[in-house]
Amino acid sequence: MNHKKIYAIIMLAMVLSMSACGKPVSKAEIIEEVSVDPQYVTTILEKLVSEEFTGRLTGTEGNKKAEEFLRSEMEAIGLVAPEFATSYLHGFDMLVPIKQKVTELEIVDVNGESVHKFDFGDDFTEYIARDFAMGIGAFEGAYTIIDDPFAINKVADLTSDDIWVFSRNATGTYSYDVFFKMVLASERKPKVIVYESDQLNNGHFILSPFTGLMRQNDNENGVLIYRVSPDAFQTIKDSEEKYLRVSTTADLRRVEVSNVVGMIDGKADHGYVISAHFDHLGDNLDGTVNYGALDNASGVSAMMAIAEAMVRRGEQELDYYFIAFNGEEEGLHGSTAFVRAGFLDVDKFKIINMDMLGSNIPIEFEISTTHPQSAELSEWILNNAQDYGLNAITSNIGASDHFPFEQAGFPAVTLIEFDKRYYHTPYDTIDASIDLEHLADLAQFVFELLQ
Ligand SMILES: [Zn+2]
Known part of the structure; x- marks a missing residue:
């Protein structure tokens, strides 16, 4: 235990002062200064x-x-x-999401061939912090970019695609909780939501296994949700191929x-x-x-x-x-x-x-x-x-x-x-x-x- 050092300072000043006034020293005062x-x-x-x-x-x-x-x-x-x-x-x-493998997001062509693979962390992360967000699942399909702040209530009418990709412009000033609930209240739900987010530190998404607001450990009825960086959003927006493949394996477990x-x-x-x-x-x-x-x-x-x-x-x-x-x-x-x-x-x-x-x-x-x-x-x-x-x-x-x-x-x-x-x-x-x-x-x- 090399950390158990004793920092002792023995003060003998009393010895001197006492002999000066002629009294005998019964004991030296020891003050131990611990740090x-x-x-x-x-x-x-x-x-x-x-x-x-x-x-x-x-x-x-x-x-x-x-x-x-x-x-x-x-x-x-x-x-x-x-x-x-x-x-x-x-x-x-408690409930905790434990991943089985890294979360994936990539642009694919009509035949399912990979066109652009995004980097977990730098380009995107999964969003699994709520009951309406699925922790485990995979999907591949066509996507629609939604850039209009007023489109939120009519997206289902605008597209038959199952993947809805929202810009920051579209999510606007809504809190994400409110926003997701509005999207999921539409008549036809998407299978996957992708949204642009700038919650990055040093070019990396702020990660969180937050489950504080979840009531139970089945969120199977939710949708797959991903946050993408402004750069990744632009890549998805500009891509000629309009298909995405996603996969999340964050097993929500009671431990x-x-x-x-x-x-x-x-x-x-x-x-x-x-x-x-x-x-x-x-x-x-x-x-x-x-x-x-x-x-x-x-x-x-x-x-x-x-x-x-x-x-x-x-x-x-x-x-x-x-x-x-x-x-x-x-x-x-x-x-x-x-x-x-x-x-x-x-x-x-x-x-x-x-x-x-x-x-x-x-x-x-x-x-x-x-x-x-x-x-x-x-x-x-x-x-x-x-x-x-x-x-x-x-x-x-x-x-x-x-x-x-x-x-x-x-x-x-x-x-x-x-x-x-x-x-x-x-x-x-x-x-x-x-x-x-x-x-x-x-x-x-x-x-x-x-x-
Ligand atoms: Zn922390």
């Missing part, structure tokens, strides 16, 4: 983004291995398992998974939850993996290093729960399940969640909350962060694991550096996203905050 171990932050971070865990998508083998790694690491650094999770695991089930929970028991029955989600988006099955270095191997490594330093420091007066949440990317499933289980008392615990910390560009350190009961906690962290020298602000992002706690009445914040450059793309790696020294410094800040 977060930057090497331990890096060790955990590198492990979480390693090939072994393949991007940690909930419900996959890589996620299971990451869960086991964190469990054994919590045990090794001396966190104890809470009563409600005797093996450090809090199990729950049994776990949050990983360890604690420092101060026998106080009140204290803090320090948390960070360890899951991410997994393998695209096209040779690219979403490693999720900033999102959120960074937050988990900070959390583990804070826990390690607190155990090393010894004796604590409060209870501290350290929770690595699972199923965050699909819609905060792990934290929601944890809050619903009712293990902790709303009046007795405050939540400090960490999601995306240690960006290697100058960016604001956000303290994010959405409910008034979190204002005091947020203000306290803000003042301390500014004193610490951080470029700190408060904000109101709800899309992380503090949110279910806030909804239940807990004071809860997420600390986040929302660097969007590589957000939810395969480019979010340690080299591209992270400043290791800065990440360790933020962990040190939270550690000092809790002392």
